[in-house]
Amino acid sequence: ACVQHRIIDDALQILNVMKTRGLAPTIKSFNALLNALLWSKRTDEFWDTFRAMSRLSIWPSLYTFNIVIDGFCQQGRIEKAHEFVIQIERDGYTPDVVIYNSLIDGFCKAGELSKAKDVFLKMVDKGILANLWTYNILISSHCKKGDMEGVIGLWDSMLESGLVPDAFTNNALVDGLCRKWKMEEVERKLEKMVDEGFVMDSVTYNILINGYCKEGNVQQAFKLCEEMWQIGLVPSVKTYGAIIDGLCKRGDMQEAEKLLKEIEDNGPSPNSIIYNMMINGYCRQGRMDEAFGLHDKMVQKGLVPDVVTYNRLISGLCKKGLLQEADQNMTQMIHTGLVPN
RNA sequence: CGCACUACUCUUCAUC
Numbered sequence: 001a002c003v004q005h006r007i008i009d010d011a012l013q014i015l016n017v018m019k020t021r022g023l024a025p026t027i028k029s030f031n032a033l034l035n036a037l038l039w040s041k042r043t044d045e046f047w048d049t050f051r052a053m054s055r056l057s058i059w060p061s062l063y064t065f066n067i068v069i070d071g072f073c074q075q076g077r078i079e080k081a082h083e084f085v086i087q088i089e090r091d092g093y094t095p096d097v098v099i100y101n102s103l104i105d106g107f108c109k110a111g112e113l114s115k116a117k118d119v120f121l122k123m124v125d126k127g128i129l130a131n132l133w134t135y136n137i138l139i140s141s142h143c144k145k146g147d148m149e150g151v152i153g154l155w156d157s158m159l160e161s162g163l164v165p166d167a168f169t170n171n172a173l174v175d176g177l178c179r180k181w182k183m184e185e186v187e188r189k190l191e192k193m194v195d196e197g198f199v200m201d202s203v204t205y206n207i208l209i210n211g212y213c214k215e216g217n218v219q220q221a222f223k224l225c226e227e228m229w230q231i232g233l234v235p236s237v238k239t240y241g242a243i244i245d246g247l248c249k250r251g252d253m254q255e256a257e258k259l260l261k262e263i264e265d266n267g268p269s270p271n272s273i274i275y276n277m278m279i280n281g282y283c284r285q286g287r288m289d290e291a292f293g294l295h296d297k298m299v300q301k302g303l304v305p306d307v308v309t310y311n312r313l314i315s316g317l318c319k320k321g322l323l324q325e326a327d328q329n330m331t332q333m334i335h336t337g338l339v340p341n
Numbered sequence: 342c343g344c345a346c347u348a349c350u351c352u353u354c355a356u357c
Binding site for chain 1: 349350351352353354355356357
């Protein structure tokens, strides 16, 4: 419960109370905690907890291993994840489909589709059946790469295995098509999909809205956003993000500001990604005062500028020839613990 | 001690 309510510290405290009373938590409790520590990026405490487990003679399960594997993947340490899988195999464990899925996804996200395929083949070779998640991982990464031939092959073998595509599969496909086709063509394909029973959800809308924005058609994006409300879907920060970025990219900072104000007042509260878009918009126009104004505003709201924020500001300053200011910002960025990329 | 129930892991959408 603590983990679900994002109060990890309370969970840690309860664990301590249990320890003083000589009660042993189960492996499931530890797994929940380990996972929570991982997505809070509390890596040190993660390993501390991991080690504490074996001191209590509580042995990790495949769930535990997968949390570790996925953690390595999220940090981009995919080779480390791979080694870890090999190690647990040596220790006599048999990785399950979820572990393979994590590894496949890790390689896909790292852009190494051929290695992902190697892992996939190894899994099949060991007699472990791919499930829908496996196909969703592979299909979405091929979609992102624009390899629609590959997608067709995967889609067929998914159907041959008796698996039925779900919202994730279909949305991944629509997203891939949006990146490759004109929106007009996407709409025609989408119509067919809907005829065949696909129900559009808010992710589908976000994908379409993003597609139209990328095509420069912000008008249609607004229309779809309106449509969401009409059918009972609530636009999220990602929905507005797609539109705000569309407006910023076409240089319409007035409209972007208007929309930002709207969501600040009664929408989903804007995150640092939204402010980055705005900052980038102003930087492109050389309006550094406004850009820094937004930087200050985001800090005031308790948001933390990230690498993207600084990259945009530094780039904007450089383009204006303000190298000294750019340098100062880079120093400041490093000072806050960020690593220039 | 065993069993059952409940809680734990992997996939789709916005920024350089």
